[in-house]
Amino acid sequence: MAEHPTHRGRIRPAPENFLSEADIAAVKEGRRDFLRKALITASAAVAAPGLARAAEGDPNILTLPPWTTSLGQAVAAHPYGLPSQYEKGLQRRESPGLTRMPQVSVAFTPLQGLFGIITPSGLHFERHHQGWSDIDPSRHRLMVHGTDEGFVKQPKVYTMDDILRLPPVSRMHFIECGANTGMEWGNVAVPTVQYSHGMLSCSEFTGVPLRLLLEDCGVDWKKAKYVLAEGADGSSMTRTIPIELVQSDEVLVAYGQNGEMLRPENGYPLRLVVPGVQGVSWVKWLRRIEVGDQPWATKDEAIHYIDLMPDGRHRQYTSTQECKSVITTPSGGQLLLDKGFYNISGLAWSGRGKIKRVDVSTDGGVNWRPARIEGPVLSKCLTRFNIDWAWDGKPAVLQSRAVDETGYVQPAYGQLRAVRGTKSIYHNNAIQSWKVVESGEVSNVQVL
Amino acid sequence: MSRFSKATLAAALAIGLAGGVTGALADGKYSGVGRAATPAEIHAWDIDVRPDFKGLRPGRGSVAQGEEVWEAKCASCHGSFGESNEVHTPLIGGTTKDDIKTGRVASLAKGDAPQRTAIMKVATVSTLFDYINRAMPLTAPKSLSNDEVYGLVAYLLNQAEVVPADFTLSDKNIAEAQARMPNRNGMNTDHGMWPGASAARDGIGNGGKPDVKNTACMSHCKTEVKIASLLPVYAEAAHGNIAEQNRPVGPVRGKDTSGKAAAPAAAAPLSENAAATKLAADNGCMACHGTANKIVGPGYNEVAAKYKGQADAESKLVAKLKAGGQGVWGAIPMPAQTQLKDEDARRLVKWILSGAKAQ
Incomplete structure (x- = not known):
């Protein structure tokens, strides 16, 4: 370990790659005695001090660690299991200054450290409009009725006992807030993928198709054009859902998420699942479905979740999440350890169906290579992509560009802004760029 | 077959059929699941109001009555005139008399307003009524009477100069208020992001046709890579220490944005303040x-x-910090800070009582 880092932020792996975080910190501080100390500590037990040991190998191998030489903990020490203590960096976080009150706010999913396509339930992003509650499921009710008589033959009330008796389906879908990446419409504003794209999660949801419940109430499909979904929280959040998505069997009244019940922050005991549509329509703590023939222009479709266009008008009832992708590793705020091989990994999704392909550029969009698509590839679900990359230590700009099964190609910032301007807040699906500099530091930039 | 009489078989079939028919007619396919909703139950929950005022319950409230409720229950967060930017973005402001005539808020196209207020955006007065009725005040939603909601909407519309100060809003005249909403013509549904039937088929939008197009060019796609925007320095430090938001192993580490990376190992301990x-x-x-x-x-x-000179101020406030409170300073509750260690709560309280100095 003769070489000391020459750039701040550059971390060179030590020989045998056995340096701990503390050792790396010591290197960065230029403490020349660090290695001797580390080795003395590590090899004290075998009473063979001195640098001579370094040639023999890694003390993590030569000196057996406590977990190899002792009795471990008992079963059910944690009746509900928890992540390793070393994983505590990957948590939901708020973006400071984004919202004014923690009950009316957002906590972002740490996409920078997740694998595959399923978001652990405890890391699913949160967005509440009037705080969350842990609802007593025995007191929760779902009411289904019509705006007038005639929309449904028999308005009904279902308990959770009722809902859980009905034949369920389980499906994997992404959920993305319409305002995801909203802070970045005009310029770069946040440092990491957690804050730029973390209002995105994906789960296996289990529940009853809403179509089944409407039919159980004797819906008149000819009269029904929309349904209103309403939550049981203080805001009693409401959104208009098109009847066609209900008829296609896609919309679920879900209680299950990744094999267990929904988490309270995600709508326990009941939430609507509206695949391909922005998260605000996935009404949490669902208590009421009203069948009608006109949209409702609720607060979250008349004051918020409307997209300001350059002509000064707002687009209303924009709901579909268009095709989008982002590289999660390496991504903003991260440091590459050294030159050499990397797996560039990211996520792609489309509210209009399946992902057909993802291309990756390392030169800011001049040249592209098709990425490997990892299965499963499901409709309106996250799709993981990977691609090999040998970093030569020179500056690079990493981008990903997704194409969905309709043939739609994810747009560049310049293309998106040319049509929609920079003030719409919602539905920013532009190609994300991560700049890599010689030190290995990765940062958020925008390329038109 | 010979062991059963024809009569027995016929009876068995009849019971089977009758059971099936009864099940299908009375309970549908999923017999025993769910029950009829009563009119009182539907009335209790079906509170939504549509843009055509379907669902609006009769009632009335004057600007003056609304102002009284506003001062008592709303002004602490939204300001006396709905203009406050302290807790939430402002509700009122940014609209003109001319906007009321045209139904389009001109500053939205010009882009010269410092921010968008609720009244600049909302096209439908039903939305204001519905939302205030279902969700306000934030800490006590659904506590307002129907007439109070009418009064509050009247008060807000008066602040926006949509209705005069002597106006009384009711179910009878709310359509007149709608006809003067400053941004009533400001919505556009001609887009490709409605996943249901298109406007041509009596729905919304263009049937899903995207407005932005890119092509999947693979090589030599441009001659220059122009970086249009970089991360502002303040934004990096504002999001905590990114080193602690990444895994300690793997191909990458998080950047140390604590500002302490270059500091000497033995930094001076922080002052009490x-x-x-x-x-x-x-x-x-x-x-x-x-x-x-x-x-x-x-x-x-x-x-x-407030607590100056009170001998027990410190212990009182420590208890309040830990347990939360409401009512001493207004209606908005302070959440319980159960995560605070006793010594930290005490340190905070001492600091507050001694003038909350930064250093």
């Missing part, structure tokens, strides 16, 4: 309290002044 300031910031206290100004909760200067 600096330590308390950091505690307050780390625990989210500063989101609601200023050191010298009210935000959602009282300024720390106000707290110090």
Whole structure:
């Protein structure tokens, strides 16, 4: 370990790659005695001090660690299991200054450290409009009725006992807030993928198709054009859902998420699942479905979740999440350890169906290579992509560009802004760029 | 077959059929699941109001009556005139008499408004009624009477100069208010992001046709890579230490944005005031309290002044911090800070009572 880092932020792996975080910190501080100390500590037990040991190998191998030489903990020490203590960096976080009150706010999913396509339930992003509650499921009710008589033959009330008796389906879908990446419409504003794209999660949801419940109430499909979904929280959040998505069997009244019940922050005991549509329509703590023939222009479709266009008008009832992708590793705020091989990994999704392909550029969009698509590839679900990359230590700009099964190609910032301007807040699906500099530091930039 | 008489078989079939028919007619396919909703239950929950005022319950409220409720229940967060930017984005402001005539808020196209107020955006007065009725006040939703909601909508519309000061809003004249909404013609549904039937088929939008097009060019796609925007320096430090937001192993590490990376190992310990300031910031206290100004909760200067000279102030406030409270400074409750260690709560309280100095 003769070489000391020459750039701040550059971390060179030590020989045998056995340096701990503390050792790396010591290197960065230029403490020349660090290695001797580390080795003395590590090899004290075998009473063979001195640098001579370094040639023999890694003390993590030569000196057996406590977990190899002792009795471990008992079963059910944690009746509900928890992540390793070393994983505590990957948590939901708020973006400071984004919202004014923690009950009316957002906590972002740490996409920078997740694998595959399923978001652990405890890391699913949160967005509440009037705080969350842990609802007593025995007191929760779902009411289904019509705006007038005639929309449904028999308005009904279902308990959770009722809902859980009905034949369920389980499906994997992404959920993305319409305002995801909203802070970045005009310029770069946040440092990491957690804050730029973390209002995105994906789960296996289990529940009853809403179509089944409407039919159980004797819906008149000819009269029904929309349904209103309403939550049981203080805001009693409401959104208009098109009847066609209900008829296609896609919309679920879900209680299950990744094999267990929904988490309270995600709508326990009941939430609507509206695949391909922005998260605000996935009404949490669902208590009421009203069948009608006109949209409702609720607060979250008349004051918020409307997209300001350059002509000064707002687009209303924009709901579909268009095709989008982002590289999660390496991504903003991260440091590459050294030159050499990397797996560039990211996520792609489309509210209009399946992902057909993802291309990756390392030169800011001049040249592209098709990425490997990892299965499963499901409709309106996250799709993981990977691609090999040998970093030569020179500056690079990493981008990903997704194409969905309709043939739609994810747009560049310049293309998106040319049509929609920079003030719409919602539905920013532009190609994300991560700049890599010689030190290995990765940062958020925008390329038109 | 011979063991059964024809009569027995016929009876068995009849029971089977009757059972099936009864099940299908009375309970549908899923017999025993769910029950009929009563009219009273539907009335209790079906409170939504559509743009055509379907669902609006009769009632009335004057601007003056609305103002009274506003001052008591709304002004602490939204300001006396709905204009406050302290707790939420402003509700009122940015519209003109001319906008009321045209139904289009001109500053939205010009882009010269500092921010968009609710009245600049909303096209439908039903939305205001519906939302106030179902969700306000934030800490006591659904506590307003029907007439109080009419009054509050009247008051807000008067603040926006949509209705005169002597106006009384009711179910009879709400359509007149709608006809004067400043941004009533400001919505556009001709887009490709409605996943249901298109406008041509009696629905919304263009049937899903995208407005932005890119092509999947693979090589030599452009001659120049122009970086249009970089991360502002303040934004990096504002999101905590990114090193602690990444895994300690793997191909990458998080960048140390704590500002301490280059500092000498033995940094001087924080002063008592600096330590308390950091505690307050780390625990989210500063989101609601200023050191010298009210935000959602009282300024720390106000707290110090209120408890000045009280011998038991410190223990009282420590208990309040841990348990939360409501009513001393207004209706918005302070959440219980159960995460605070006793010694940290005591340190914060001492700091607040001694003037909440930064250093």
